[in-house]
Amino acid sequence: xxxxxxxxxxxxxxxxxxxxxxxxxxxxxxxxxxxxxxxxxxxxxxxxxxxxxxxxxxxxxxxxxxxxxxxxxxxxxxxxxxxxxxxxxxxxxxxxxxxxxxxxxxxxxxxxxxxxxxxxxxxxxxxxxxxxxxxxxxxx
Amino acid sequence: xxxxxxxxxxxxxxxxxxxxxxxxxxxxxxxxxxxxxxxxxxxxxxxxxxxxxxxxxxxxxxxxxxxxxxxxxxxxxxxxxxxxxxxxxxxxxxxxxxxxxxxxxxxxxxxxxxxxxxxxxxxxxxxxxxxxxxxxxxxxxxxxxxxxxxxxxxxxxxxxxxxxxxxxxxxxxxxxxxxxxxxxxxxxxxxxxxxxxxxxxxxxxxxxxxxxxxxxxxxxxxxxxxxxxxxxxxxxxxxxxxxxxxxxxxxxxxxxxxxxxxxxxxxxxxxxxxxxxxxxxxxxxxxxxxxxxxxxxxxxxxxxxxxxxxxxxxxxxxxxxxxxxxxxxxxxxxxxxxxxxxxxxxxxxxxxxxxxxxxxxxxxxxxxxxxxxxxxxxxxxxxxxxxxxxxxxxxxxxxxxxxxxxxxxxxxxxxxxxxxxxxxxxxxxxxxxxxxxxxxxxxxxxxxxxxxxxxxxxxxxxxxxxxxxxxxxxxxxxxxxxxxxxxxxxxxxxxxxxxxxxxxxxxx
Numbered sequence: 001x002x003x004x005x006x007x008x009x010x011x012x013x014x015x016x017x018x019x020x021x022x023x024x025x026x027x028x029x030x031x032x033x034x035x036x037x038x039x040x041x042x043x044x045x046x047x048x049x050x051x052x053x054x055x056x057x058x059x060x061x062x063x064x065x066x067x068x069x070x071x072x073x074x075x076x077x078x079x080x081x082x083x084x085x086x087x088x089x090x091x092x093x094x095x096x097x098x099x100x101x102x103x104x105x106x107x108x109x110x111x112x113x114x115x116x117x118x119x120x121x122x123x124x125x126x127x128x129x130x131x132x133x134x135x136x137x138x139x140x
Numbered sequence: 141x142x143x144x145x146x147x148x149x150x151x152x153x154x155x156x157x158x159x160x161x162x163x164x165x166x167x168x169x170x171x172x173x174x175x176x177x178x179x180x181x182x183x184x185x186x187x188x189x190x191x192x193x194x195x196x197x198x199x200x201x202x203x204x205x206x207x208x209x210x211x212x213x214x215x216x217x218x219x220x221x222x223x224x225x226x227x228x229x230x231x232x233x234x235x236x237x238x239x240x241x242x243x244x245x246x247x248x249x250x251x252x253x254x255x256x257x258x259x260x261x262x263x264x265x266x267x268x269x270x271x272x273x274x275x276x277x278x279x280x281x282x283x284x285x286x287x288x289x290x291x292x293x294x295x296x297x298x299x300x301x302x303x304x305x306x307x308x309x310x311x312x313x314x315x316x317x318x319x320x321x322x323x324x325x326x327x328x329x330x331x332x333x334x335x336x337x338x339x340x341x342x343x344x345x346x347x348x349x350x351x352x353x354x355x356x357x358x359x360x361x362x363x364x365x366x367x368x369x370x371x372x373x374x375x376x377x378x379x380x381x382x383x384x385x386x387x388x389x390x391x392x393x394x395x396x397x398x399x400x401x402x403x404x405x406x407x408x409x410x411x412x413x414x415x416x417x418x419x420x421x422x423x424x425x426x427x428x429x430x431x432x433x434x435x436x437x438x439x440x441x442x443x444x445x446x447x448x449x450x451x452x453x454x455x456x457x458x459x460x461x462x463x464x465x466x467x468x469x470x471x472x473x474x475x476x477x478x479x480x481x482x483x484x485x486x487x488x489x490x491x492x493x494x495x496x497x498x499x500x501x502x503x504x505x506x507x508x509x510x511x512x513x514x515x516x517x518x519x520x521x522x523x524x525x526x527x528x529x530x531x532x533x534x535x536x537x538x539x540x541x542x543x544x545x546x547x548x549x550x551x552x553x554x555x556x557x558x559x560x561x562x563x564x565x566x567x568x569x570x571x572x573x574x575x576x577x578x579x580x581x582x583x584x585x586x587x588x589x590x591x592x593x594x595x596x597x598x599x600x601x602x603x604x605x606x607x608x609x610x611x612x613x614x615x616x617x618x619x620x621x622x623x624x625x626x627x628x629x630x631x632x633x634x635x636x637x638x639x640x641x642x643x644x645x646x647x648x
Contacts, residue, residue, distance in 0.1 A: 087525035
C-alpha cells in the first residue's frame, strides 16, 4: 500500500553532514583523509539539538526533538546513526565504541546519490552544518 | 503542561470508534477486588476501580489481539494476548514503584510518591500501565508497521510532544482522552468506584510524560529502556515461544532507584547488569522470533491483504458489527481484531481476500525467493543505505514490488497479483537510550548508560550480523519472482545479489 513519497530522509541529512565534514576536515588538516571523532549517542543529540535551535538550518528540521523529560531527544537522529552504521557509511571503533569514523562509502554515497537530489541552497546549508559540527566534536 | 494538541479530525474519529466500542455496554460497579491467575506472574490483585476498567470494552477488546501478532504460526504456543500482557504490566509497574520506595526507605532519601491505590501516584501508575496498549489493533505491531506511515500519524512525527511515541502509544493516548471514554471513566470509575484518578495524568504517563519533574520517574516506569512493559513482554514472549530467556526480576527490582537529575527525579539503575539481561533477551527475541523469516513472511502477507482491501474497498472491505473497514486511516485498524479478521465463518471480501484467508487458515504461506544480506550480496558495502531506506519509504517499497511484478514473464504474472510480490525490509532493533541512566550509589553522579556499557553498539553489532531482507511470493511463482527481482533490486538499490548464495537459504 503506497503512501506519500518521503522528502529528504533524516539518514540522508546525517549522511551528508558527515560526508561534508570529512571533506572539510581533509582540507583543514592536510593529509588526514579520515574523519573520526569521539561521541556517544547522547552527545550527538546535544550537538544536533543545539544546531537546530539556532534556527539557521531548516534542513535539520527532520530531526524533531522531544519537549518532555530532562533532555531533548530525537529518535530520528538515533535511528539515523544506526542505519548509517548498518549501511556501512560510518563505523565505530573498538574497544569502547566511543569513536565514530566516516567510511569512504559515505563520500561515494553523497557524491553519487545524494548530491543529485539536493539543490544548491540545501548543499550550502549542509556545508555550514558540517563546518559547525566539526567545531563541536573532538576529532581523533 | 496542557495535553498535547492533536489533529481534531483524528481525535474525532477515535472518539467515534470508542462510541462504537461502548455501544450496548452497561457497566456494573464491581463489588469486590479480583485476583487473576497469570501463567507468568502468578496471582495478580486488582482493586474494584481497576476491575471496572479491565471489564470495559476498551480493555476486553485486547483479549482478541495476539501479543505477538502472527508469531503463533511459527511458535504454536505464542497465543498470548495484549490483555494478559496489560495485566502483567500493571502488576510490574507496582513492583517497580514498591522497589523504589523500599530502597528510598533503606537509604533514607526523600519520600517517593503517594502509594494510595485509589487516588495516589501508585493508582495513576497502575491505571496507565493497564491502559497503555489499548491503541493496538489488528495483529499488534504487524499492522502498526503498515499504518504508521498513513498521513494523520505521520504528522505526529513532526510534533515534539509525540515524537518519542510509537503509533500504538499515540492511539492509546487518543482513546483514553476521547470524549466517550472520559464520560464513561468519570461515571463508572471516579463516581462509581470512588477512585479519584485524573485521566490527564494517566494519558500523559502512557506517552511517557509527567507534568511534575519530581515525578518523571513514574513516566520512566511506563516508558524507558527498562520499563514495566519491556519487563513483561520479554519474559512473556519468551515464555510463550518456549525460549529459555530470562529477566531476573527480583534482581532488577533490587537495582532500581530514583535520583535527582536536571531539576527532576528520574529512574536509575545502581548497576547495569540487569540492563544487559534485558538487552540480550530482547536481541535474542528479535532474531529468533520478531524477525524470524517466516514471521516476516506472515507480516508481509498481512500487508498484501491490507493493501488489496485498501485499493478495492467496494469489493474487499471487512465487515465488523455494522462497519465496513478498508484500512484507509489508522483508526480503521482498531475496529477489527485478529479474531474478527481471520476467523469470520464465511470469510469476507472478494476472490483475493478469500484466497489469502484460506492461505492463513491452511498455513499455505508465501516462500522466500531471495535473501538480501551481507552474505548474499557481492557489493554489500556499496549503497545498501538505499535498501535500508525502503523501511521508511513505503512509497518506494511499493514501487519496487510493482516493478518486480511488471518484470515477471506473462505465464507467472497471470497467476499472481502485484500484492503477491513482497519485499520485506526490517527496521533495526532499538533500545531507548535517552532515559537509561546509572547512579552507582545514592550520592554518585547520574551518568548516561553509554558511559558504562555500549548499549547502542550491541544492538548495532547484532543488526550488522543478523539483519536480512527478503523477497517473498507464492511458492508456484517463486523462481520467476527471484529472477525478476534481482535486476530490479540492482536498479533501485545498486546491490548485486549472488543468486547461488541466496538459493542455498531459499531452497528454490
